[in-house]
């Protein structure tokens with residue numbers, strides 16, 4: 001299998017923080033293209049990595065990579081919310097756990113997966129395409145206008161949510177279902193008057209459909225719930241004195257990670273694909289569980305931004321389990 005071109009974000013920081021002695025056992029919760037896993041394995045030849053991903057393609061790649069590291073890389077296909085079940089006998093087991101949230105370059109660059117408006121593809125966006133679950137097509141074509149607007153507000157944090165929902169709704173009422181990524185992106189762009197009003201951290205214009213695509217992807221993959229549950233379950237797998245390191249790419253993820261480190265336990269039982277904002281707003285009890293090491297988040301420096309623009313929104317937080 002051809003290894004995709006992928007530059008792992010904040011790799012030097014990840015290795016410096018996680019690699020504390022010669023023989024450690026790590027859990028990489030987001031194998032992706034294996035960039036961070038490879039870094040960990042190469043840093044110390046006695047270290048071992050257990051690698052998880054919900055994407056079958058990523059896990060196939062992990063099995064290929066495992067051949068280069070006999071008895072040192074163990075791939076698992078599954079998702080964060082299944083952690084306890086997958087690693088049943090591994091409580092207080094790992095020296096370090098890494099979570100690099102979001103989508104991989106492999107997913108974004110594969111037109112068939114429908115994650116990106118840069119490539120023409122079906123409106124899919126499932127990270128685990130083996131599951132017969134909801135797709136972006138279902139959300140875009142079946143939700144009523146008010147729900148669509150709410151989804152874009154909550155998960156895209158886009159102020160123009162009403163206008164975007166209206167143009168999607170009007171289009172499909174007039175012309176029928178919206179079926180491809182580029183079609184959806186164009187409808188949004190035209191609906192907003194063709195403007196690219198947002199800019200990223202590098203001052204580059206952002207496509208007006210960016211936040212809507214983020215919102216759809218989050219709901220299709222139930223990402224916030226997954227993240228919240230994953231962090232709770234990962235805690236039990238980490239050894240006391242072990243390190244949890246998380247990298248996030250937007251404020252919704254970062255908020256959940258920050259609250260986890262602060263020990264804020266949310267009540268999320270009923271939260272799922274009904275896009276209830278409970279998870280984002282609930283006040284709950286506090287348990288001190290980590291010695292937080294990042295009072296100030298770690299971000300990419302200018303060299304990394306030049307080399308890998310994807311790192312522009314990456315935020316790294318880590319803590320030591322008490």
Ligand SMILES: C[S@@+](CC[C@H](N)C(=O)[O-])C[C@H]1O[C@@H](n2cnc3c(N)ncnc32)[C@H](O)[C@@H]1O
Pocket residue numbers: 006007008009029030031032033034035036037052053054055058078079080081100101102103104105127226227230
């Ligand atoms: C940003 S990529 C990771 C890139 C990786 N660190 C590397 O260096 O190649 C995120 C990966 O996490 C996976 N992922 C996202 N949410 C997940 C979940 N809830 N459970 C398991 N894997 C998940 C995605 O499928 C994707 O492959």
